[in-house]
Amino acid sequence: MRAVVQRVTSASVTSRASSNDDWVTVGEIGPGLMVLVGVTHDDDVAAADKLATKLAGLRVFDDADGVMNLGALDVGAECLVVSQFTLYGDTSKGRRPSWIAAARPAHAEPLVERVVEQLSELGMRVSTGRFRTEMQVHLSNDGPITVMIET
Numbered sequence: 001m002r003a004v005v006q007r008v009t010s011a012s013v014t015s016r017a018s019s020n021d022d023w024v025t026v027g028e029i030g031p032g033l034m035v036l037v038g039v040t041h042d043d044d045v046a047a048a049d050k051l052a053t054k055l056a057g058l059r060v061f062d063d064a065d066g067v068m069n070l071g072a073l074d075v076g077a078e079c080l081v082v083s084q085f086t087l088y089g090d091t092s093k094g095r096r097p098s099w100i101a102a103a104r105p106a107h108a109e110p111l112v113e114r115v116v117e118q119l120s121e122l123g124m125r126v127s128t129g130r131f132r133t134e135m136q137v138h139l140s141n142d143g144p145i146t147v148m149i150e151t
Contacts, residue, residue: 001047001111002038002087003149007060011080011139015130023136027127032078033058034139037115038087039108040101047151048111052118055079060145068145072124079119082129082137083112105132 012028035055061070061077072079085108089097102108109131119126129135 001040001043001051001115001151003051003055004036004084004087005055005058005060005147005149006034006139007142007145008032008034008080009140009142011137013080013082013127013129013135013137015133015135017133019134026130026135027080027082029078029080029125029127031075031142032080032124033060033072034137034141035079035081036084036087036137037081037112038084039103039111040088041103041107043103043107043111043151045111045114048114049118050151051149052115052122054149054151055115056119056122056124058147058149060143060147073122078125078127080127080129080139081112081116081119082135083108083131 011034014023015026056073057071059071061075063069085102088102091097116126
């Protein structure tokens with residue numbers, strides 16, 4: 001699994017099933033982590049659990065001295081998780097990305113849901129995007145802090 005993680009002051013995701021539908025806010029958070037999650041074919045529950053544990057403890061929040069020593073759980077950070085198959089786009093040949101390494105929705109969706117469940121069980125408030133819909137993510141990157149995680 002791959003994740004692009006941004007520390008945010010706030011973030012939200014709107015969704016619509018088709019171009020005829022209205023945009024609806026399906027997830028939003030205050031201060032915390034905006035997490036785009038990509039799944040590949042050989043990812044499994046163990047990878048999802050590892051990602052959730054890593055996110056909950058990710059030390060990208062400032063302590064009293066202004067040093068990034070605190071994890072998401074330490075500061076009561078919220079988390080917005082959005083599935084992002086394009087994280088497995090291969091741009092090594094030509095100008096059009098190949099999506100071959102990205103898992104199909106039937107494999108990816110339960111694993112992203114597992115990450116969300118594990119984050120919740122660890123004590124984080126979690127919001128999500130919506131699978132198989134068009135989405136728009138709005139965020140205010142804090143820092144800016146952006147890191148990549150690969151399990």
